[in-house]
Amino acid sequence: MTTLLDPATTRPEPAAPGPVPRRRRTRPDDLPAGVNPSKTSRALVILGLLLFAVYSVAPLWWMVVAATKNQSDLYTTNGLWFADNHLWENLRSLVTYNDGIFLRWMVNTLVYGITGTVGMAVICVACGYGLAMYDFRGRGVLMGCVIGSFLVPGALLTIPSFLLLTELKMVNTPWAVIIPGFFSAFSVYLAKVYAEGAIPRELLEAARIDGAGELRIFLQIGARLMSTGAATVFLLGFVGSWNSFFGPLIFLRGEEKWTVMLGLYHWLNIKMDQSVDLTSLVVVGSFISLIPMVVLMLSMQRYWRSGITLGSMK
Amino acid sequence: MRWRTAMAWKGAAFTVPFFAGFALFTVVPVLMALSKSMYSTRSSGLGFGEPVVTFSGLENFTRGLTDGRFWGSMWRVALFSVIVIPLIQVVSLLMALMLDAIRRRLAARFRLALLIPYMIPGIVQTLIWIYLYSPVVGPLSPFFRWFGLDVNFYSGDLIWVSIGNLMAWGGVGFTMLIVYGALQAVPAEIFDSARVDGASEWRIAWYIKVPFVRRSLVLVSVLSIIGTLQIFSDPLLFRSMTPETVNKDFTPIMMIYNQAFAEGNFNYASALSIILALVVGVVSAIFYRLTNRAPV
Numbered sequence: 282m283t284t285l286l287d288p289a290t291t292r293p294e295p296a297a298p299g300p301v302p303r304r305r306r307t308r309p310d311d312l313p314a315g316v317n318p319s320k321t322s323r324a325l326v327i328l329g330l331l332l333f334a335v336y337s338v339a340p341l342w343w344m345v346v347a348a349t350k351n352q353s354d355l356y357t358t359n360g361l362w363f364a365d366n367h368l369w370e371n372l373r374s375l376v377t378y379n380d381g382i383f384l385r386w387m388v389n390t391l392v393y394g395i396t397g398t399v400g401m402a403v404i405c406v407a408c409g410y411g412l413a414m415y416d417f418r419g420r421g422v423l424m425g426c427v428i429g430s431f432l433v434p435g436a437l438l439t440i441p442s443f444l445l446l447t448e449l450k451m452v453n454t455p456w457a458v459i460i461p462g463f464f465s466a467f468s469v470y471l472a473k474v475y476a477e478g479a480i481p482r483e484l485l486e487a488a489r490i491d492g493a494g495e496l497r498i499f500l501q502i503g504a505r506l507m508s509t510g511a512a513t514v515f516l517l518g519f520v521g522s523w524n525s526f527f528g529p530l531i532f533l534r535g536e537e538k539w540t541v542m543l544g545l546y547h548w549l550n551i552k553m554d555q556s557v558d559l560t561s562l563v564v565v566g567s568f569i570s571l572i573p574m575v576v577l578m579l580s581m582q583r584y585w586r587s588g589i590t591l592g593s594m595k
Numbered sequence: 596m597r598w599r600t601a602m603a604w605k606g607a608a609f610t611v612p613f614f615a616g617f618a619l620f621t622v623v624p625v626l627m628a629l630s631k632s633m634y635s636t637r638s639s640g641l642g643f644g645e646p647v648v649t650f651s652g653l654e655n656f657t658r659g660l661t662d663g664r665f666w667g668s669m670w671r672v673a674l675f676s677v678i679v680i681p682l683i684q685v686v687s688l689l690m691a692l693m694l695d696a697i698r699r700r701l702a703a704r705f706r707l708a709l710l711i712p713y714m715i716p717g718i719v720q721t722l723i724w725i726y727l728y729s730p731v732v733g734p735l736s737p738f739f740r741w742f743g744l745d746v747n748f749y750s751g752d753l754i755w756v757s758i759g760n761l762m763a764w765g766g767v768g769f770t771m772l773i774v775y776g777a778l779q780a781v782p783a784e785i786f787d788s789a790r791v792d793g794a795s796e797w798r799i800a801w802y803i804k805v806p807f808v809r810r811s812l813v814l815v816s817v818l819s820i821i822g823t824l825q826i827f828s829d830p831l832l833f834r835s836m837t838p839e840t841v842n843k844d845f846t847p848i849m850m851i852y853n854q855a856f857a858e859g860n861f862n863y864a865s866a867l868s869i870i871l872a873l874v875v876g877v878v879s880a881i882f883y884r885l886t887n888r889a890p891v
Contacts, residue, residue: 322796326693327701333690333767334708340723340764341711343734347726360727360734408613415606423610430621432879436825436848437872440855440864441624441631464616495605524716526828531856542718549722549835560732567719578714589773 348568352561371565383566385537386544390523390570393455393540397462398518404463406511409472410503414485424473430466435527443531457532458540462522468514471588475510476503513588516581523574541570632656632866655866664844665867669824669874671755672846676823679759683819684812686763687770691808692800694771695778706775713768721832724761729836749837758829770815777811778804813886817879824875827852847871 343360348371354364375383412424442461443452451457480503488498504511529543536547545566548559578585635651659665690709694702712720727733728748739746748757781804789799827848834841834849843857844850851871855864 323697326696330690330693330697330705330709334705337709337711337764337768340727341715343727344723347732355732360732404612404616408610411606411609415603415609417603417607420607423614426614426617430617432821432876433621433625434821434825434872434875436851436875437628437868438621438624440851440861440868441627442620443855444627444631444861445620445624460616461620464613464620466617466621469613489602495602495608499609524718526718531852542716545718545722546832546835549725549832560726563722564726567722571715571719574716575711575714586772586776589769 344564344568347564350561352558355561355564368565371561372569375562375565375569378562382536383541383544383562383569386539386541387570389455389538390540390542393458394519394522397459397522398515400459400463401465401468401518402511402515405465405468405514406472406504406507407499408469409474409510410476410480410499410507412469412473413476414480414482414503427466427469427473431470439527439531446532452532453534453538455533455538458522458525458528461528462518465518468518471514471517472507472510475513476507479506479510509584512581513584516577516584517588520574520577520585541566545570628865628868631862632869634862636860636862651862655863656870658863659866659870662867665847665850665870668844668847668850669871672824672826673878675755675759675826676820679762680816680819680823682759683763683766683770684816687767687815688774688805688808688812690767690771691774691778692804694775695804696796696800706772709771710768712765713772715765717765718828718832720765721761721829724757724764725832725836728757749833749840751840754833754837754840758826758833761829762823766819770812773811773815774808777808781807809886813883816886817883820879820882821875824871824878 339361346361346363347355349366349368350358350364351367351370354367358364412420412427446452446457446461451460484502485498488502493501523540524542525540526542526546529540530546533539533543536544539547545563548563548566551559632655633650633652634648635654636646636648694706697705715723727735730736730747730749733748735748736746747753785803786799789803794802825848826846830841830845830849834843834845843853847867848871851864851867854860854867
């Protein structure tokens, strides 16, 4: 299965941002030789892309605008343009509402995300390294388990996981969302494919002849060569953990343990149950909660893009 | 040769922590689901005293297989997937082909804009659209009223269009990125020779580029089917706004969640989970076979 992978994508890429150009383009204007599309069809293509780009960005624009409005302007003024700026007041009420529960949720999400993802990255990168670098009996079966589990619907696992974690006395503790996250089959797959491309086996042989133990070889050679791959695994895991909803919804009861996504959902529901209107808080809270993700994804584009392309070619 | 075997086993030790946890948190729950589904919990007599757990064989399954509410939710979601997933794939393919037809630097800018929704957390994506659709805060209702149309995005007729649009908004960027990546891997010589033979750009796109990215599209479709049949958080959030349209058994997972946590019937919820998992597996397998059999 892995033979389908383009070697250029499996090898660690040089630090240049963006995809590696694989098609040679010789003409200065960057279009393939011999292409001479008519002006109208070029214009149509650009127009189509422009319309879709507007569709993609406009909802986010609405949210940015809405975050600066107070409750009454939110209902009465044009949604796509600014009214009086109330962003600071909104932020102040966000962090003071209910004794600053929102900050608590943000901290929780960060703590669960970092502990869960560090543990996951260590376990899964080690496993991927073991699967890629050693020929032991049963390796094929284990690899089959990893790939087969992609097809196991999460639906099957949720209810019994709840029962299992109840047995383990982990329900309603942060461990219920942290520990199951350690064992991500997709991360193992990613790490294995990455190790195959990044670590030459001869290097390990050479280290063995010099008398290094297997653990030391992993820590000093393998782990270093895999650092880009490990960063990808960490990034995708952290984003997944920040965005997760179903797990925290089922496993965490008290609101002081919640994650930010669960908290926002709770605030959305309060609007229906009581006469308080938290719309403005939900909007500002959503806006604050998406900033770390967008910043992370934008600044680490190279990592997650290579990650999802690798994953898609299995 | 002896030390080589020893070394291999040391290497296998690196995989032990993962597979131990994998067994505990994936294999054990599957087995627990199977065993739970074979039992029933009944409160004795008039509801006094300890509830009694009895072995009931396949009773939960026969109940699940004939449960109108469950299959109603299943058909609802299946119909939705059949319409929305191909639509998302087609739009993504179109975007990728369009990106591939323009200058590289410009394409990079557009690609970033199209990927913005993908970077936003799923719950926040849903919240944004819930408010955009809202008749009181959202700008969409006034916009349509301007054209003389009175549109209620929360109504029973439109709720799936609303959810479908939300899924497309969040999903096109990701699929487009994968298809575009596959397009970049096509050797340029193929296009050059087609051009020399006088093929138009449209013909090249349809007869050469599309067949090359079919594998990627099939794969993303299978993953989308698996995901969409299990749709949960989107309709749950819509339910907060419009509980009369989105009932508590609106999708299979919502029904399972409700059985387990509102009614406390974990046995029946386990059986329904297994039925859903089988349906998802069969549908993915059939789809994979059908789409991969045709010659590339």
